[in-house]
Amino acid sequence: MESSFLHLNSRDELLRIDVSKIVYFEADGNYTNIIQINKLRGVVCLNLAKLQEILVDRLKEKSSNFIRIGKKYIINRTFVYQINIVRHKLVLSDGQSFAFQLEISKEALKKLKDLYTGNNDKE
Numbered sequence: 001m002e003s004s005f006l007h008l009n010s011r012d013e014l015l016r017i018d019v020s021k022i023v024y025f026e027a028d029g030n031y032t033n034i035i036q037i038n039k040l041r042g043v044v045c046l047n048l049a050k051l052q053e054i055l056v057d058r059l060k061e062k063s064s065n066f067i068r069i070g071k072k073y074i075i076n077r078t079f080v081y082q083i084n085i086v087r088h089k090l091v092l093s094d095g096q097s098f099a100f101q102l103e104i105s106k107e108a109l110k111k112l113k114d115l116y117t118g119n120n121d122k123e
Contacts (some may be wrong), residue, residue, distance in 0.1 A: 004059065067115070079092040
């Protein structure tokens with residue numbers, strides 16, 4: 001399996017992250033947490049919008065694996081396991097070694113579900 005790496009550089013630190021192992025990005029003010037399948041958590045001094053621009057710029061077509069959902073998250077669509085609109089719950093999992101449960105707005109979850117079911121014409 002081909003790996004590609006995302007390099008995020010700051011004045012004091014370099015993060016080198018295998019893109020296929022990123023589960024999601026979580027906004028935290030002007031910072032973004034990067035959560036990986038091994039539960040490692042990296043932090044970069046970038047807001048989520050800026051990070052989204054970097055993903056598109058550096059990953060090109062592979063950036064389509066990442067979807068902005070609501071104001072707080074960018075998720076790796078590869079790991080979507082369960083979308084529960086009623087409970088405002090999104091579960092990201094590989095089906096065996098990890099599961100992350102995120103609380104997401106109903107509207108954002110409906111859009112995500114529509115993306116998977118092909119009901120995109122309701123926008």
